Amino acid sequence: MVKIKRTVKELDPYIPGRSNEDLARVYGLDPDNIIRMGSNENPLGPSPQAIETLKKSLHLINTYPESNIDDLKAKIASYARVNSEKIIVGGDGADEILDVLAKTLIEPGDEYIVHPPSYMYYEFTFGIHGATPVYARWNVEENRLDVNSVLNAISAKTKVIFLCTPNNPTGGLIEKKDIQTILESTDALVVVDEAYWEFSGENNVELLDEYENLFILRTFSKVMGLAGMRIGYGIGQEKLIEYMHRVKPVFSLIKLSHIAASATLDDLNYLKESTKLSIESREFLYEQMSKFPELRVFKSFANYILVEIRNTGMKSKQMTEKLMENGIIVRDCSSFRGLDDHWIRVSVATIEEDEKFIDVLKNILSDQQGISND
Structure with missing residues (x-):
């Protein structure tokens, strides 16, 4: 066996x-x-513009994807209002970015904090790499994060803290001041999952200029209508992004996903x-x-x-x-x-x-x- x-x-x-x-x-x-x-x-x-562009590109599927996707990173950076060196793109949605984060950061025995109920894939991915979950609390009755439960869960072993806003499945937002409180209370990486941010109009990108331990997770699967193409991206400090690229599969973003993402960003x-x-x-x-x-x-x-x-x-x-x-x-x-x-x-x-x-x-x-x- x-x-x-x-x-x-x-x-x-x-x-x-x-x-x-x-x-x-x-x-x-x-x-x-x-x-x-x-x-x-x-x-x-999906975007009609993306569909038409894909139809014209089907003949390319016999060739390998581009390892250099600077054109797409530049469009994402413009959309997110950051510089492109802060962008990493994944080919299995935001889930691949989570996996790359775990490969980059986690040693067996490290701890990470999650606030149930929330997106379950955090635990699914980090558990494979030997990290131990520590549970904070989302107050379902009030549909808000119990910030003190996060702060009390932080220890010397804490490597990553996950904050989902809007939170899946409750739909509640985490206030920016609460995210700042957590960022200022730890050296651990605080991953703010903004997969649904467009529907709230609230994001936390401007905090990247102030906090080195912030990482933002996003996806093309929701407002951009490309769930079947599996495209996600992360926004973080340049040094962390550089380390993540060392362990990320080179060709994880397939050619047609690259093309569809680029066309969708053009379709304002x-x-x-x-x-x-x-x-x-x-x-x-x-x-x-x-x-x-x-x-x-x-x-x-x-x-x-x-x-x-x-x-x-x-x-x-x-x-x-x-x-x-x-x-x-x-x-x-x-x-x-x-x-x-x-x-x-x-x-x-x-x-x-x-x-x-x-x-x-x-x-x-x-x-x-x-x-x-x-």
Whole structure:
């Protein structure tokens, strides 16, 4: 028997959202009519400019990707309003940047701080490299970070602190002053995950000029509509970026992803419309779901909404199953550390899809009420 690495044997598998094909097969649905509201994807689809550019570039797939992507770094730097030496680009979304950070920083026995409930991939990635998680706290009731819990978790072994803003899955923001307090309290690298920042209009890039231990994580998967192309980027101090490039795979960003990312950044009208549509959908869903007395709906600054369904008489698995039977995917949040089995996360969709979701949800809750009254 091959001897498997201990950290891998002890690792809980990451649970992604289900595909349309999987759902269609299980429930006998038409995959083209399934409404995806579980993976925080862009309901507008990709940039038309990116699509046209990709069509013209398909003949290039027999050649290796570019190892020098200075043109893309320059566009990202302009978008982020930093110099390009502060940019590193990953070819498996922001997840690759997390892996490169772990390879660059982590020695076995190092500690890192996370604030559940939050994005679970931090633990998935850093655990493989032998780091030990230390848990701070996100106050779900108030939908804000418990800053003191982070400060109390810092030790001499702390190598990285993860702060997710807007936080996934709660949608809450971390105030800039709280991020500054944490940055000033440690020499550890503070990773601020801004995957959803465009939907909030709030970011922390200007803090890079003041704090050497700040690193910002971003992605092309959300507002830029390129989740399937797997492009992420990090913004940090030049010296850290240089070390990260030493361990990053040279050709991780495939040629077509490079081309799609560049074209999307050129399509300013698309970026504006993409942001606008997602925010309109979020606010519509918040308003409509808040009308159901059985639901507790959390205000969000991202492109998804956390919903507590405890008073419906259903658990998250039951609710998500009933929605999937009707061709709608939402996220069962029972796998998130810090949440129990009475939470779901609903991603934005088109307004037409939102309306169908609300109608289906109304029927499910009405049927459940009838069962409860029998």
